[in-house]
Amino acid sequence: MRVAIFATLVLSFATTVLASDGITDLQAMTAFLSDAALQIWSTQITNGTSAYNGPVTPTMDLIANISAQINASKASLETDQNAFTNGQTGAIETTYLSYIDTVPTFAQAIESQGRTWHDEMNAPVFANLQSLAAAIQAYGSSLRRGQLISQTSMIRTIRAVSAVSNAQRSWDRPFNYPGKRSVMRNGRRGEAAGRI
């Protein structure tokens, strides 16, 4: 009995330590990126007036979360490429493309969020976007070195990285937020004024 419990513990520990399956990682990251983008857009729409407070999970945390997932997947790949590919080498690239193509959508939501009135600090979002760009680049390079993705996918990766860098521009002001709350007029949001 004791031995069985011990074995179960060792097994579950091993599961978390050993490399995870790359396809599963990529699917989870794709889902996370689209959910996070939707979360940001929908709070901008529903709370675009004076009640606007930003997404339920702060933008900086959404960005840190996806960076951590990307870095963990990269670590899995570098720990054990066979476990990572799990006999599905060919499918990695297709799944990778779905993930990488979701990044610009996520970046655009964050960019728009930065231009809209927000009460979240700019600096942590700016810094986390920097790390995210580095994480995306490093993960793509690792997959490329492992010959799991093509040069075409690397070109898409570079585009995704620049979308993230572009999003940084809307969070680069030294103070927290654009100076004025936007006003809804005839259902359309007015300019978020106050570039410093």
Ligand SMILES: *[C@@H]1O[C@H](CO)[C@@H](O)[C@H](O)[C@H]1NC(C)=O
């Ligand atoms: C919208 O703002 C209200 C008031 O600040 C807040 O209670 C609510 O959670 C926000 N809704 C969303 C979806 O962020």
Ligand SMILES: *[C@@H]1O[C@H](CO)[C@@H](O)[C@H](O)[C@H]1NC(C)=O
């Ligand atoms: C990342 O987000 C998921 C839900 O989307 C959550 O379950 C998880 O705890 C988050 N991780 C971190 C480190 O915040």
Ligand SMILES: *[C@@H]1O[C@H](CO)[C@@H](O)[C@H](O)[C@H]1NC(C)=O
């Ligand atoms: C992920 O890795 C990148 C590049 O190696 C690094 O800059 C970043 O700080 C890491 N992010 C997290 C959340 O671990």
